[in-house]
Amino acid sequence: MTPEILARIATARAARDLSDLARLVLADTAATTSSAQRIEKARRLRQVANQVVDLVVLAEALGGASWEEITKALGRRDSGTVEREFAKDVAEWGSTPEGELERAAEGHEALDEWYARHREDQDPELPTPVADLLNRH
Known part of the structure; x- marks a missing residue:
């Protein structure tokens, strides 16, 4: 097991949670839920989506992707800034x-x-994408 695999x-897990939350937001479309509750669920959805992006970046950095490549994929300009944003997490995960x-x-x-179940x-x-990841490395 490597830190990269764990990040993947x-x-x-975060992608699964995002999908489950998206279904809850969709279910609230016509529900007699308050505006505040709908907004809070949507905000939580956005937070989990951001978490997914951060975890993908972490996994790619741990897997050896360059900060220039990561920065470009994020639609950002300064790879030094992006690297500094993730440096602590990469170091912590890398030393686990x-x-x-x-x-x-x-x-x-x-x-x-x-x-x-949801495919x-x-x-x-891919019947077992996570097991396939573990067997590949």
Whole structure:
């Protein structure tokens, strides 16, 4: 287990949460929910979406992507600023002991099960994307 793989698993968990939250926001479309409640759910959706982006950046940085490439993909201009924004997280995740990485990845099978339940015809035909990640490295 590497810090990069753990960051990818964390990304998968956040993406699952984002999808679940999006369905809740959609369900509130015609519900007799207050404006404040709808706005709060939408705001939470945005927070989780930002978390997904941050986790993808973290995984790519841990995997060796250049800060120039990451900066360009983020639509930003200054790679030094982007690198400084993520430096602490990259250092912390990069120095995580092996045993802690293994414990943090526990329960990853549930992500594959979630994907199988929610997969639609146009989605990639990967029955176990998280297990495939673990087997690939």
